[in-house]
Amino acid sequence: MISYVSEVLISIGEVADRTGVATSALRFYEREGLVRAVRSEGGQRRFHRDSLRRVAFIRVAQRVGLTLEEIRDALDSLPQGRTPTKADWERLSRAWRPRLDEQIAVLQRMRDELSSCIGCGCLSLRACALYNPEDAAASLGSGPRYLLGNTPADL
């Protein structure tokens, strides 16, 4: 009798199957405000179909190097009240382009410096461009700035 509802709202397991994202991750995303879900009478999560696109956006954005916090901010800029359109998603994704360009540029610079630096002895000097990553934190971006040893104090 309410079978039409089951076509509009999907369970966490179905979202997991369709996006390839684990249920534990989806629950985590909900806690962090990246996706939303209504509840069944019994208290189980029921996601709207456009959650699939949100989740897809999250994963692609992560590959580009955004943190979940940045992604949440981006998602928060989507219009509330109506389902986001193709143009909405396009606007968000377009912001990735410069970021990708910059990441590529940094890696290319490193590769070039590697050629000129290898074996020259400068590897131990703080003056070496390879060793001194002026812009590494900004451009390798994203994920593991802390993994690269860049704490706020370093900057």
Next chain:
Amino acid sequence: MISYVSEVLISIGEVADRTGVATSALRFYEREGLVRAVRSEGGQRRFHRDSLRRVAFIRVAQRVGLTLEEIRDALDSLPQGRTPTKADWERLSRAWRPRLDEQIAVLQRMRDELSSCIGCGCLSLRACALYNPEDAAASLGSGPRYLLGNTPADL
């Protein structure tokens, strides 16, 4: 009377000053087997000068995207007993080149796919090349494979 020793062996503070790497990080590197130090009579660390180059190597390798474990393996392949030569370091660093090339290629592919994918609707599909990062784990590499959700189980 032992001043000549102080020219050959340097304290952790001096290594920190010269490399820009925190003493806590250097102690951590020693625990993890990335650098070695002898001890003063009072129990303080005394590093050989070539530790400076090892530390520099570690930091540059991290920028390339190697984990400390990979770096340790690389350093373990250095000749024992004698101080590594310029050629030794060159051999290790040369291995980075393909890695950098691959990282650059992946990002370029993503950029290109971004252009063709934006707004096309495929963002929500598992068939989308942007969404399905066949090689992301291998090439975005290094640092935060787990940040991208790639656990051993995924592969």
Next chain:
DNA sequence: CCTTGACTTAAAGCGAACTTCAAGTTGTAC
């Protein structure tokens, strides 16, 4: 000799993005 800064240790903490666990509840297919 004494002060002071540099050093020592083990253990705990951090931040990001999750996963795992335990102990139970819901939903559905037969």
Next chain:
DNA sequence: GTACAACTTGAAGTTCGCTTTAAGTCAAGG
């Protein structure tokens, strides 16, 4: 109506690359 998969929660655990803390000991200049 019952079995069983899928779901629920909060809390704790994981990984990586460190940093911080506490409670000291060592080394060097005056």
